[in-house]
Amino acid sequence: MNILIAITAVGVLAMLSEILNFRRFLYPISLFVMLVALALTGMEWSHGVRYFNDMLYMDNYAVVFTGIMVVTTLLWFMMNENFLNGNPRQADFTAIISFALGGAMVMAGFSDLIMLFLGVEILSISMYVLAASNKSEPRSNEAGFKYFLMGAFASGFLLFGIALVYGATGSFNLREISEFVSENNTDMSAIFYGGVLMIAAGLAFKVAAAPFHFWAPDVYEGSPTPFTAFMSTVVKTAAFAAFLRLFSTCFSEVSTWWSPVLAIMSALSMLVGSIMALRQTSLKRLLAWSGVANAGYMLMAVVSLNEYSDTALVLYAAAYSIASIGIFTLVSNMTNAGNEEISSLHGFSKVNRFPALVITVLMFSIAGIPPLAGFFGKYAIFAGALKDGFVWLAVVAVLSSAISVFYYLKVVVAMFQPAGREAVQLEFNPGQSLVLGLVLVLVVVLGLVPALITTLI
Amino acid sequence: MSQYLFYILSLLTAFSAMMVVFSRKPVYSVLYMIFCFFTIAGHYILLNAQFLAAVHVIVYSGAIMVLFLYVIMMLNLNKESEPHKSNIAKTAAVVSGGLLLMVLVSVFKSADGLAINPAFDSQIGMVEVLGMVLYEKYLLPFEVSALLFLTAMIGATMLGKKEGGAQS
Numbered sequence: 102m103n104i105l106i107a108i109t110a111v112g113v114l115a116m117l118s119e120i121l122n123f124r125r126f127l128y129p130i131s132l133f134v135m136l137v138a139l140a141l142t143g144m145e146w147s148h149g150v151r152y153f154n155d156m157l158y159m160d161n162y163a164v165v166f167t168g169i170m171v172v173t174t175l176l177w178f179m180m181n182e183n184f185l186n187g188n189p190r191q192a193d194f195t196a197i198i199s200f201a202l203g204g205a206m207v208m209a210g211f212s213d214l215i216m217l218f219l220g221v222e223i224l225s226i227s228m229y230v231l232a233a234s235n236k237s238e239p240r241s242n243e244a245g246f247k248y249f250l251m252g253a254f255a256s257g258f259l260l261f262g263i264a265l266v267y268g269a270t271g272s273f274n275l276r277e278i279s280e281f282v283s284e285n286n287t288d289m290s291a292i293f294y295g296g297v298l299m300i301a302a303g304l305a306f307k308v309a310a311a312p313f314h315f316w317a318p319d320v321y322e323g324s325p326t327p328f329t330a331f332m333s334t335v336v337k338t339a340a341f342a343a344f345l346r347l348f349s350t351c352f353s354e355v356s357t358w359w360s361p362v363l364a365i366m367s368a369l370s371m372l373v374g375s376i377m378a379l380r381q382t383s384l385k386r387l388l389a390w391s392g393v394a395n396a397g398y399m400l401m402a403v404v405s406l407n408e409y410s411d412t413a414l415v416l417y418a419a420a421y422s423i424a425s426i427g428i429f430t431l432v433s434n435m436t437n438a439g440n441e442e443i444s445s446l447h448g449f450s451k452v453n454r455f456p457a458l459v460i461t462v463l464m465f466s467i468a469g470i471p472p473l474a475g476f477f478g479k480y481a482i483f484a485g486a487l488k489d490g491f492v493w494l495a496v497v498a499v500l501s502s503a504i505s506v507f508y509y510l511k512v513v514v515a516m517f518q519p520a521g522r523e524a525v526q527l528e529f530n531p532g533q534s535l536v537l538g539l540v541l542v543l544v545v546v547l548g549l550v551p552a553l554i555t556t557l558i
Numbered sequence: 559m560s561q562y563l564f565y566i567l568s569l570l571t572a573f574s575a576m577m578v579v580f581s582r583k584p585v586y587s588v589l590y591m592i593f594c595f596f597t598i599a600g601h602y603i604l605l606n607a608q609f610l611a612a613v614h615v616i617v618y619s620g621a622i623m624v625l626f627l628y629v630i631m632m633l634n635l636n637k638e639s640e641p642h643k644s645n646i647a648k649t650a651a652v653v654s655g656g657l658l659l660m661v662l663v664s665v666f667k668s669a670d671g672l673a674i675n676p677a678f679d680s681q682i683g684m685v686e687v688l689g690m691v692l693y694e695k696y697l698l699p700f701e702v703s704a705l706l707f708l709t710a711m712i713g714a715t716m717l718g719k720k721e722g723g724a725q726s
Binding site for chain 2: 193197
């Protein structure tokens, strides 16, 4: 609870900074309060408090996911120092981002379907606005509008599903629903299954899993790069945290019924994402498609529901968020230079040795090459699927992971090629270099000692 | 009596909802939508949820629909110039919409076993009861929805505000 207060305090302070004219101090203040929120997250660990009539349940699962998201947001703030400082809309951006993080935290810790819906909506509405925030750029307007129209539709599905589940079980509370389901799991009303299906569709949209992924490439590409970075890290992590929490606590008893549906979604996302990513020449669009593929991998953790799913998902989400933030540091510099094509990276390693090294390691990690964090995330998720009997899904995942190595390495190869005509000078400011350093340490350490994060749950 | 009322209202709701989609002029769509909202408010009253009905009329039929009408008139959208979608998109829409309809119809058809609570409290939709529930059990969602509206408000002002020498 204190975490939520601290996070929203950043937003309130941001609005006050406009009124009371301390905009100059807003950036350090927001970094500091985010650190406080991280400390509060740590203090919440292993207490398992249920807040306000069991609306929010901060078990270790929620705490660890909140921790990942707070760390990612901190890195996000550090990476966007130049973008935020001096921007006339700094206060707006800071406020919306911190409220979005609050929504994400609610999604990780919800214990009531109403809280789930509110969390999803807070996060989504913030993202619609931020996607459209570059008003002079038509593509940004398009991204915001597209995201808003489709997202509102998906929220409708989610809400309809919640209403149907409520109708069938008579409760919004996760514990009561799961009790009801385990008591009557042989003769659940058909309305319940319809509700589960609708909820799955709504959440699959939010995580951009195929066949609900059509918005993702355009929205990711059109949005201003800092917000694309936020979308592909915090938003995705939060949506998966909510997905697994809901399905593992409430619907696990009827998993034989919905797991084939999600398995097909997962396989489709992996294949579609990987194959489409192969054809991209723009790094931002490539990351959007790889985000679809990664949604497929993470969905596998939900499909193969066993006692290791949550640790596998945590490890994967952490590795993915951290690596993405690092890679988006590069993309945001490319956006500033006005060229997001992969070919513009030629000669990059000559000028920026350290960033090139870090990006290479991150690409290896996200492609799943041992001994980096991404490998263990993938390993845990694939092993879970095999253990649960989804051999075909694991085969598809390995195949798509092999394809993904190809396009991730395409970026690495481009960086180490000699400079061509269209080579662009990219400069990393100290904050971004620090982010890259931290990210490198995290990816290597999590790869060597994955237990650091998996034992927390 | 209330059963007949229910059927009449349902018929009107379904009819107006379909007319929202089928009318060619956007203004007609909006007017049918207002009508649809009123009939839904009628359903709420049948369920003894007066507060919900009042809020529904005020917020949806009142505020939101006036806003819709205003936007349509401002942007002068009242033309039959809707671009035609490609046949593939139309077929896909029909197939997926039909599948959804099939799933939902079959779900509601086999929706037995929903025990109707015999101890139904007829006062449950009244403002007093609602207030007690809202400020006791659902206090946190109530507060968190403030966060939601604050976000939406900041977003709306940010997108609406003129950019003064903006970098962006």
